[in-house]
Every structure is written in structure tokens, then in C-alpha cells.
Amino acid sequence: MEISGADRAELESWVRAQSVPQALAMRARVVLGSAAGESVRALAARLGVTQVTVCLWRRRYRSAGLEGLRTRPRSGRKRRITAAKEQAVISATQRKPKAATHWSARRLAKVVGLSSATVHRIWQKYGLQPHRTETFKFSRDPQFDAKLADIVGLYLDPPERALVLCVDEKSQIQALNRTQPAFPMWPGLPARMTHDYTRHGTTSLFAALEVASGKVHGRRYRRHRHAEFIAFLESLAKRYPKLELHLICDNYGTHKHPAVKQWLAAHRRFHLHFTPTSASWLNLVERWFGLITSQAIRRGSFQSVAQLEQAIARFLADWNQHAQPFVWTKSARQIKRSIRHAKLIYET
Secondary structure, eight states: OOOOOOHHHHHHHHOOOSSOOHHHHHHHHHHHHHTTTTOOOHHHHHHHEEEEEEEHHHHHHHHHHHGGSSSOOOOOOOOOSSSHHHHHHHHHHHHHOSSSSSHHHHHHHHHTTOOHHHHHHHHHEEETTTOOOOOOHHHHOTTTHHHHHHHHHHSEEEEEEEOEEEEEEEEEEEEEEEESOOBOOBBBBOBOOOOOOEEEEEEEEEEHHHHHTTEEEEEEESOOOOHHHHHHHHHHHHHHHOEEEEEEEEEEEEEOOGHHHHHHOTTTEEEEEOOOOOOGGOTTTTHHHHIIIEEEIITTTSSHHHHHHHHHHHHHHHHHHSOOOOOOOOHHHHHHHHHHHHHHHHEE
């Protein structure tokens, strides 16, 4: 077998290269050995392959050159699950089973006549997750549009020489003490703790999130009444003297108590903006409450309310050292468009 100088150089580089698949290097050795005059039997014995294999790659090189030595793409096994069968699985998944709230892969596989692995692959392909559910609630506030525009306007275009604060209370935070020490995390095992606990009382966290900086002013009180809310407003007045303050609050009765209204009337630089009912997601401090819950409270074990309050204070101090603002990006028009779209899906 005769080969060109360019082909010889390429074949020798395949043999030397560590990144080339061994199968391709073996084919290069077959061609190089044949060009050197080795017989089929001698090549097969030296390379540890059959004589049929040597003949195959000699023939491939003669007919197609170097490209004939490369692995050709294969068509693979013919498709067994048709598009119609996949659509049948999708349609069945979207209907409720007779005696359950949702499908499992095994239960649906028995109905459609496929294996549970096949059903699972179809679910993965089309992003179906029957085991998951998300909650929602539409606000029925008749002044929803006006309140939405007011609050989003404060986020996207805050007033000059004024400070926008998102204010809310996380009430009834329980000081729970696990009945057994938690097991630490190990490779392959998550941290583990007992499900039972002892209650040692509760506390409430009043927080005001600065929209511009992300810093949080917090106060802890053992009770959650209008008196504590007024005390928190007093602390805001001391922390931000002489500034116009726009406070975003929810519709909790404490915020609208006559004593609170009387206090606000005597402090004209405080302006309260109320979120629509069932729309606490408009208050950015709720996102911060989610962080402190997941990172400092939920997995903690506290022997007293004082210990719980110390953990909250540590998280608050650390947060304010590295605070970054939450950036609101949606306009009121975009939010209303998304709600209309969601309602159309719900109604259908």
C-alpha cells in the first residue's frame, strides 16, 4: 500500500497524540504498517486485532483516504415512542387521576401502557413536574391599580430629598430548642435535626428596609401591638432626623390604629403608602424577611427568647455591613399585564 507524504505525517501524528482516540490510532497503525510492507496476518498479530479488522481499514483507506478512517455517524436505534404517544402521555398528565390529586410515573405508566422510565423521560423532555405545585392569590382590592402605581413609582422614581423605607413586622418568631443536638453535615449526607422541639417563647421583629441602600433598621419587641409600632416609628424619627420619610406598609390593623393616625398627624414628614390587600409581594422588606428566616432562624436551636434575639441582632449587624439594595425592575404596566395573563390561564 502506498501513502502520500502528507497522509504519512498526519497518520504518525495520530499515533503520537495522547488526545486521539485509541481506535483511530490503531487504524493509523494498520495503514502505516501496510505501507511498510507488513502482511495482514503479521499486522493483526502485532496490533492484537483480527485479520478482518486489518482488511477493513486497509479497504477504507484505499477508497476514502484519511476520512475513511474516521468513525462515521450512525443513525442509532429507530424511534420506538412516536410523537402521538408522547402527546398522549402529556394529555393524560394534565388530567387528574380518579383516586389521587396528581400522577406518579408508575401510576401513569400503567394507564398509558409504557414503562415508568419512559414516562419519566417524556416528563423531563417537556418540563412536566406533577409532584410540584405553586400557590397564588389575586388581589381583590378595588384600589389595586392606584396603589400599585404609587408603590412601584416610589421604587423606580423615588422623590428627591426623601427616603423610601419598606416597613413590616415579622411577628411570633418562635424560640425553638431541638430536643436533641443536630448531626453535622458529612460528605453524601445533609445536616440532620430532630423534628420535635421545645418552645421557649416568641418575639417580633420590626424592620425598615432602605430601598436606596439595602440597609435595614430593626427593633425587637416581645409584643406586636400599635404601641410597639409607634415605638418603632419613634426609633425611625431618631435614626432619620429632618428627612421626609415614605413608608411602604401592608394593611395590618396595627398600621391604621387611631393612635397611630394621631402620631402621624403630629409628625408630618412621615408618609404611609399601603400595599393592596393580598399583595405583600410588593413590599421589598418581605424578601429580606425570607433571607433572615432561611439563614438565621429556621435551622437554629434557641434555649431562650434572648438567645433568639441575639441571633437576629447578629444577622442584622452583618447584613448592614455588606448591604446591597434589592433592585425593582418591573413597571406597573408590566405587572398588570402579567396578572391579566395569569387570570386568563386560570379562567381557562
